[in-house]
Amino acid sequence: MSSPKTIHWGILATGGIAITFTKDLLVDPTTRGVTHVKHTVVAAASSSSKSRAEQFLKDTGCPSDAKAYGSYEEFVKDPNIDIIYIATPHSHHYQNAMLCLEAGKNVLCEKAFTVNAAQARALAEKAKEKDLFLMEAVWTRYFPLSIYVRDLITSGCIGPVARVLADNSMATNPEEQFSDGKHRLVNPDLAGGALLDLGIYSLTWVFQTLYHTQPADTRKPPQVLAAVKLYGPTKAADEATTIALNFPRSAEAGGDAHAIASTSLRVPTIPGGKDDVPSIRIQGPKGEIQVFPPAFRPTRTRLVLKDGTVEDKQWPQPGPGKGSGWYNGFGSGKQSEGEGQGMFWEADEAATALLEGRKEGKYEGLEESILIMEVMDEVRKQGGLKYPEKIETTKYPTPL
Ligand SMILES: NC(=O)C1=CN([C@@H]2O[C@H](COP(=O)(O)OP(=O)(O)OC[C@H]3O[C@@H](n4cnc5c(N)ncnc54)[C@H](OP(=O)(O)O)[C@@H]3O)[C@@H](O)[C@H]2O)C=CC1
Numbered sequence: 012m013s014s015p016k017t018i019h020w021g022i023l024a025t026g027g028i029a030i031t032f033t034k035d036l037l038v039d040p041t042t043r044g045v046t047h048v049k050h051t052v053v054a055a056a057s058s059s060s061k062s063r064a065e066q067f068l069k070d071t072g073c074p075s076d077a078k079a080y081g082s083y084e085e086f087v088k089d090p091n092i093d094i095i096y097i098a099t100p101h102s103h104h105y106q107n108a109m110l111c112l113e114a115g116k117n118v119l120c121e122k123a124f125t126v127n128a129a130q131a132r133a134l135a136e137k138a139k140e141k142d143l144f145l146m147e148a149v150w151t152r153y154f155p156l157s158i159y160v161r162d163l164i165t166s167g168c169i170g171p172v173a174r175v176l177a178d179n180s181m182a183t184n185p186e187e188q189f190s191d192g193k194h195r196l197v198n199p200d201l202a203g204g205a206l207l208d209l210g211i212y213s214l215t216w217v218f219q220t221l222y223h224t225q226p227a228d229t230r231k232p233p234q235v236l237a238a239v240k241l242y243g244p245t246k247a248a249d250e251a252t253t254i255a256l257n258f259p260r261s262a263e264a265g266g267d268a269h270a271i272a273s274t275s276l277r278v279p280t281i282p283g284g285k286d287d288v289p290s291i292r293i294q295g296p297k298g299e300i301q302v303f304p305p306a307f308r309p310t311r312t313r314l315v316l317k318d319g320t321v322e323d324k325q326w327p328q329p330g331p332g333k334g335s336g337w338y339n340g341f342g343s344g345k346q347s348e349g350e351g352q353g354m355f356w357e358a359d360e361a362a363t364a365l366l367e368g369r370k371e372g373k374y375e376g377l378e379e380s381i382l383i384m385e386v387m388d389e390v391r392k393q394g395g396l397k398y399p400e401k402i403e404t405t406k407y408p409t410p411l
C-alpha cells in the first residue's frame with residue numbers, strides 16, 4: 012500500500028465554522044478508514060489582525076510552524092498552500108474566492124456558495140480559466156449517510172422517486188437573539204435570512220435525491236414556485252421560505268417528480284430538539300426513505316418498504332471528538348460523546364480530487380451548485396428579496 016499524500020491547507024477567516032472545520036481536518040484520517048490522504052494546515056488568515064490568526068492556529072492545534080496572516084491578500088500569496096478553505100459569511104464568498112483563484116489557489120468554499128447564480132458562474136469560469144479546483148463546501152453531501160441514501164435511490168428499491176419533502180428549520184427568537192441586526196442570519200449586508208443559510212440544506216436534499224441521482228445528460232432544471240416571508244424588522248432577509256419544485260422527467264424515468272423544500276428561522280423542524288419525526292422524506296411507489304433531523308448533520312435513517320420491511324440505521328460520525336455539541340452559528344446542537352463533527356468527509360473529497368487531478372467535487376459539481384443558486388435567485392425574485400448591490404455584484408474587486 013502506498014503512503015498517504017499530505018494536502019497543505021490554508022484557512023481563510025477565523026470564525027466559528029473555521030474553528031470547527033480545522034479541528035476536524037486535523038483528526039487522523041485512519042480513524043474513519045481513510046488511508047490515501049492526510050491533511051495539514053500551513054497557514055491561516057484573519058481580516059481583523061495577525062494576532063487573531065495566531066490565536067486561531069493555537070486554539071485549533073495546528074502545527075507550530077503554520078503561518079499567521081493579518082490580511083487575506085497577503086495570505087493567498089503563500090506558496091506552501093495547496094488549497095484554501097473559505098469560511099467567511101456568504102456575502103463575502105464571491106470576493107474571497109475570486110481573490111484565491113486569481114492568486115492560483117484551489118478553493119473549498121463554505122455554503123451558500125455565493126449570493127447569486129451570476130457570481131457562482133463567474134467563479135466557475137475563473138476556476139476553469141486557471142485550471143483550478145473549486146467546490147462548494149456542502150458537508151452533508153459527503154457523509155456516508157448521504158451516499159447510502161443516494162445508492163438506495165439508484166438501486167431502485169423504492170422505485171422512481173415521486174416526491175421529496177425536506178425541511179431544515181431552527182427555532183430562534185430573532186428579535187431577541189439577533190436584536191442588533193448584526194448577526195449573519197438576519198443581516199442583509201451578510202446576505203442574511205433562512206434561505207441561504209438553512210434552506211440550502213433543504214434544497215441539498217431535494218437535489219441530491221431528485222437531480223444528482225439522474226443521468227447527467229438527461230436531467231433538467233426544476234420549475235419553482237415560492238412563498239417567502241420577510242423578516243419583520245428589516246424586510247431585507249427572509250424568516251421563512253417554502254419552495255415547491257417540479258422536476259421534469261420522461262415517462263420511462265417515472266414522469267415528473269415533486270418536492271417541497273422549506274426553511275424557517277422561527278419554528279423548528281421538530282419542537283424540543285427531538286428527532287422522532289423525519290426532516291426528509293423521499294417517496295417512491297415501492298417505499299420511502301426517511302432521514303431524521305438535523306438535515307445538515309443527520310445520524311439516523313429509516314427505510315420503509317410497501318412489503319412491510321422497516322430498516323433503521325444509525326450513522327454516528329466517527330471520532331475522536333469531544334461530543335460537546337456541533338457548531339451551528341448561534342449555539343450548539345446535540346453531538347454524542349466521542350463523535351467528530353463530520354466536516355472531514357468534504358475535506359477528504361477535496362483532497363482526493365487534488366490527488367486525482369479533478370477540478371470539481373464528486374457529489375456536487377459546479378453545474379449543480381450554479382443550478383441551486385439559480386433556484387434561490389428565482390425564489391428571492393418571487394419573494395421580493397434583494398440584497399445590497401455591493402454583495403450581489405460580480406464586479407471584482409469590490410470593497411465590502
Ligand atoms: N457547514 C456548516 O455546518 C456551517 C457553515 N457555516 C457557513 O460558514 C460561513 C461563516 O459562518 P460562521 O463561521 O458561523 O460565521 P462567523 O461570524 O463566526 O465567522 C465569519 C468570519 O468571517 C470573517 N469575516 C470577514 N469579513 C467579515 C464581515 N464583514 N463580517 C463578519 N465576518 C467577517 C471573520 O474572520 P476574520 O476576522 O478572521 O477575517 C469572521 O470571524 C457562512 O457562510 C455560513 O453559512 C456556518 C455554520 C455552520
Ligand SMILES: O=C1OC[C@@H](O)[C@H](O)[C@H]1O
Nearest residue numbers: 208209307338339340341
Ligand atoms: O450551515 C449551517 O449549519 C448549521 C446551522 O445551524 C448554521 O446556521 C448553518 O450556517
